[in-house]
Amino acid sequence: MTVRRPIQRFYTEPAPMNKLGKPHLQVVRSISVGQAPNIPDTDGVNEMLAKAGPSATLKDVARGILDRLVERPELEVQVEEILFLKDCLGASLEWLCSLAASDGAACFKRPLLWSGWCSRCDCEAKDYLMIYTKQVNANSCPGTPGSRSRTPSVAFSRPPSWESLDANILEDFDKWDFDSFQLSEATKGSPLHFAGWKALGGFLGEEPSDVFLEMERTSRFLEAVEDMYARQDTVLYHNNVHAADVTQCVHALLLQFGFAAYFDQLSILALLLGAIVHDMGHDGRTNSYHANVCDDIALTYNDISVLENMHISKTFKLMHSDPSTNILEGFKLEHRNRLRKEMVEVVLGTDMSSHFGNVADFKTLIEKLGSDPAEWHHEPKAMSALRVMVLHAMDISNPAKVLPLSDKWSDLLRQEFFLQGDEEKRLGLPISPLCDRETVRFASSQVGFFTIIVQPTFTLMAELQHRVKDVLLTHLQTNTEAWEARKRKEQLGLEISQALPLLKIRPLESTELTDLAVFPDTGACLFSPSRGGSTRDVPCDSQSHGQPRVPAVQRNVEDVEGSDDETALAALAALACCASVEAQVAKGFHKNRPAAPAEAFALFY
Known part of the structure; x- marks a missing residue:
């Protein structure tokens, strides 16, 4: 029988005495690059480790700290413990569970593939840390051997409405059938700010770097981006609620369906930021409308992916014109350039005119390289296609939600199309497909969209992760059957109306x-x-x-x-x-x- 060797190798060495006069259980070091969180040398942690024995892991330490903070708020907050929790949020769950803990000892970890896609423990920790807005004084944090220098934490104040959010909304954010309409109502019309903050939680840090996004800049960035989105009272579908929904969908796909394993940290950040900004400034009109009226953005981008080019251009213009929103401050040039490149490619990939070409190319890649993208890293074009497919699929994922949510999104899109048709008729322009409220057969068009556009897309995604078939394709099948029944009634109504004059x-x-x-x-x-x-x-x-x-x-x-x-x-x-x-x-x-x-x-x- 072949024994699979562990990826990481460990060695142990004698440990010094802790401040309680007891020997450390062991010091475990991983022969890798990068420094692990320093375990707090506090009474609470030391007592917990003494009871836990040698089986305690870093995750156990984090869980114990969090439980104590939440269950006993009257206790004095230990700065070291808060900083340790923040560091743990930047590590993978598997890694936290694999390293034995030594109170007060430093460990080393491998480079992060993804920050923060962990357990419910991590979600609760993020929520606690967002509430914890007290300024941390760096001088009050005793240094430990090998610890990196820290600047004071930025006092971050969440919008007041967040404090009263229903616990179910917080808990359900990771789930596929999350209701972004409820989120919009709960956050008093700021769903994107919340969704972006939650999705980017694993990247948030005290100061900008190639690992962390500085919290205050990120908050200002999200607020500015949401302000550049239309609201539901002006644009029915392509608004800030839709942006929040797509952001949450990307988050759920990465977290719940295993797609995070295929990307490194920068690519995941590019996907999340791309989702946040992918429709920024959308006016509820299509690319063909802008080309037909020959307006400024059509002239600027020569009728090519007009809206998509505008969305991503506005994003980087915002960060360039307002440094307080520049979340990429502190990134190395090579990382900033790569992040920008990947954000541009995924946002441009949401243009429906490129759908069939992208799907065909992606199908060819799967046939050529196999259905495990973990083996695609030597093929840059394949990884680019995968990133594009992830955001594009989430942008058209409404048909794969539970039927009530799917129907609500469909109705909003239908109304937005009809408003464009009304405007085209008023201007004497050709009425775009699906936009003529007097002639469109919406049920028939929905069946076509579900079966010709969405179903092939998610079938390919299911080849990479089978749970996509179990959840998304199952919802899609149920919804398609519902629209097939509506299509039959629609056809009956059409035939009856044609027969009546006779x-x-x-x-x-x-x-x-x-x-x-x-x-x-x-x-x-x-x-x-x-x-x-x-x-x-x-x-x-x-x-x-x-x-x-x-x-x-x-x-x-x-x-x-x-x-x-x-x-x-x-x-x-x-x-x-x-x-x-x-x-x-x-x-x-x-x-x-x-x-x-x-x-x-x-x-x-």
Whole structure:
């Protein structure tokens, strides 16, 4: 049997005495690059380690500190413990669990692949540290051997509305079916500030560097970015709530579906920042609209990915013009340039005009390189395609949410499209696809979007992580079936509306009606007259101007309510026949459908 060697090697050495006069359990050092968090030399930590024994890990230390801070707020806050928690938030959960802890000892860790994608412990720690706004005095922090110098923590004040956030919102932020509409309401219209802060939590530090984003700059950056997004009262879909939703989706995909394992720290930061800014400044109009009106941004970007170029350009102009928002301050030039390059590529990749090419290229990459992107790092183009696919997929992920959320997003997008169509009609421009409220068949377009655009995209994503199939594709299938049913009703309504001009019948008086069956999606009704009769005996009278009366029916309308569309159309065809419409019209209308029943139904539209 082959024994797999551990990636990291450890060695032990005798440990000095701690300040309680007891020997340290052991000092464990990893032969890697970079310095680990220094375990606080405080009474609370030392007592915990003495009880825990040699099996204690760094995660156990962090968990113990956090429990004590949360459960016993009356205790004095130890600065060393706060700094240790912050350092732990910058490490992976697997690493924290793999290193034995020695109270007061320093360890060494490998370079980080991703900061902060850890357990619920980390989420709670982030929440606690965000509440902890007291200024930390660097001089009050006793130095320890090998510890890096620190500057005072920036006193960071969250918006007041955050303090009263429902605990479920905080807990659910990592989940796929997180409700960004509830977040918007809870944060009083600032969902992006919150979503960005939560998603970037693993990168937040005391001072800007190639590992951390400085907290105050990050807060100002998020606030400025959200201010450049439209709100729901002006742009129905492409607003700050949508940006918060896509940011949370990228966060959840990385955290819950394992995609974080494929990227290094800078690429994950590029994806999260790209999600935050990907629609900044969107005005609720499409690229084709801007090209047709030939406005400033269309002229600036030569009709090529007009909006996407504008979004990412505004991002870097903001940081350049307002240094207080420049979150990349302190990054090495090579890292800053790479981060900018990757942010540009993922934001431009959200242009739907490049969808089919991107999906085809990505499918080819999987066929060539296999379905484990961990093996793609020697192929820069493959990693670029993966980053683009992650943000693009999350940008079109509404159909893969639970049906109520998916429907809400779909309705907002439909209304935004119709408003553009109204404006195009007013300006005498060609009305863009899906934008003509008088002719669009929205259910049909949704089925097409789900099956032609979204389903192939997530099928490829599922080849990389099977849980995508279990969750996202399952939701997508359920929602597609719902829209297929709506499409059938929509088609029925269309056929009925086309047939109505051919039916030379009079509407029945209200006194002649008994039961009424309403089709809300079409505005059509099926009803039965109050008196019986025969379809073979259709009397005429002077009031009907020689036209046959609507034939009576011998069964109640409840027999039709809840029946399938085939029955309803069969009834309509029978009505057409008995109303002296040409037989071939009725036959054509009812082609390939069951024969019309003997009883007919009157239709009032």
